[in-house]
Amino acid sequence: MNNVKIRSGNELVVEGAIAAGCNFFAGYPITPSSEIAEGMSRELPKVHGIFIQMEDELASIGAVIGASLGGKKVMTATSGPGFSLKQENLGVALIAEVPLVIVNVMRGGPSTGLPTRGAQGDVMQARWGTHGDHPVIALAPAFPKEVFLTTIDAFNLAEKFMTPVILLLDELVGHSHEPVELPGPDEYEIVNRKYPEKLETLEIYKREMGKPPLRPDFFMGYPIHIESLEHNDYGYPTTNPEIVEVQQRRRLEKIERHKDEIIRYKTHYTDDAELVIFAFGSMARSALEAIETLRKEGGPKIGLFQPITIWPFPEEQLKKAVGEKDVLVVELNWGQLVYEVERVLKTNKIHSLLKMTGMPIRPDEIIEKIKEIKNA
């Protein structure tokens, strides 16, 4: 194993961010995400980037919004309690269409909950944590190389669609140290922000339906206005219902119309499977181990649908991969994405294995559940 490095998921987020061109990080350390802030404080100065440890999580996301508007590629990292605090400003970034990456290394909640124990309980918070209708992109990698590449992806999608992207890790993914062969720069693409060639008016939000704004950053010489109130094409507050409708719909449509481009997923052994497991992050890994063990032992043939993009939810991809097969949803919470799976797969039989005790759902527990389903 040449070129192999030993890295934790959190360290791979740092390396992915630097590879993506991140040059500004503001954050407030919190377990189990602290290694990301620590790593960024070490790595950013080497690329002439800026690291700030802020006084709290609210200020952290405020700082990255400001830096992004000033032209930086930005990231902040936190865990559940900090993610709760960031929700208000997440809304600001969504309505003002400010690209940024928020990492949430999920731990047991609610509140300060289980600081050092893993969970997957923030997937619905990622979707609906900030109020009002809004588009969301949330990505949840599982394997080491995937963490690195998905982090780069998060920056690419943020810059391309001018929107916050949430990178959801769970504690097990963030903290496990594993060997990884890091892909070289020719193996991934870097997307940078697009700017108008010439700015004829200050209507910075004037775009076709389903398109992100194309605007200069601050300090490029234009007196642009960015606003958290609903705004017109100039970025100034408005309550005009016709304008409100256009802006609201344009923001939703910019994600909805590009779902195929945004949705990443993997299927493992689904072709000959009699039942397909739906699991992401660490639980996808537990499921895959269970599946491979069963196949080795000559047990039932099970497959895995592993969403990497959690939001927008991979509706069509899941339908296609699963067909009429039964589905087992395994998630480290008491039932969140299972409701999405049920919404999408209306006629399939859906089983679930749900738990949140601070310990992972192990492969042998998944095998037991599969046997229980088979014997029912």
Added chain:
Amino acid sequence: MKERYEVRLAAVGGQGLITAGALLAKTAINKKNLYATQSPTYTSQVRGGPTKVDVIIDSKPIVFPQAVSIDLYFATAQKPFDLYYRNIKDDAIIVIDSDLVTKLPENDNHKIYKIPLTEATAKEIGNMVVVSVVSLAVVSKLSGLFTKDELREVVLASVPKGTEEMNLKALDLGFNLV
């Protein structure tokens, strides 16, 4: 070595066992060209809370990085021993600090090694910081995973400057304690 070997080290925060786990994984990868993962579990107490680290060593890539079928369970204190005594194979080896783990489960039929880890480290080295390296040596010898020479290089590359001699002494002590 068997195709796959799972080690769980349980301790109290501050004993350095998570570091020992990292060194085990590193030795497997760097010296044996094997796959290895290290997954720590700790508490919000910086010192004193029950911690564990799972190290999986495999000839194939590891899918799920937590121990599910433990070959060697090593514990240096009673509370973590009790808390993380699970998923242990029937033919596993259990290693305990004989002074700090005194209550064993009834009907435990595992092969148990009772080693005066803390006492010997205090007496022979005089600095408890290196108990993690002593543990690393004990685990390596009992599991047959690594030789002293293989560990030597990894330990020397990982410890702070100026502490090399003390750490090598700790390595010797661990191999002699078994």
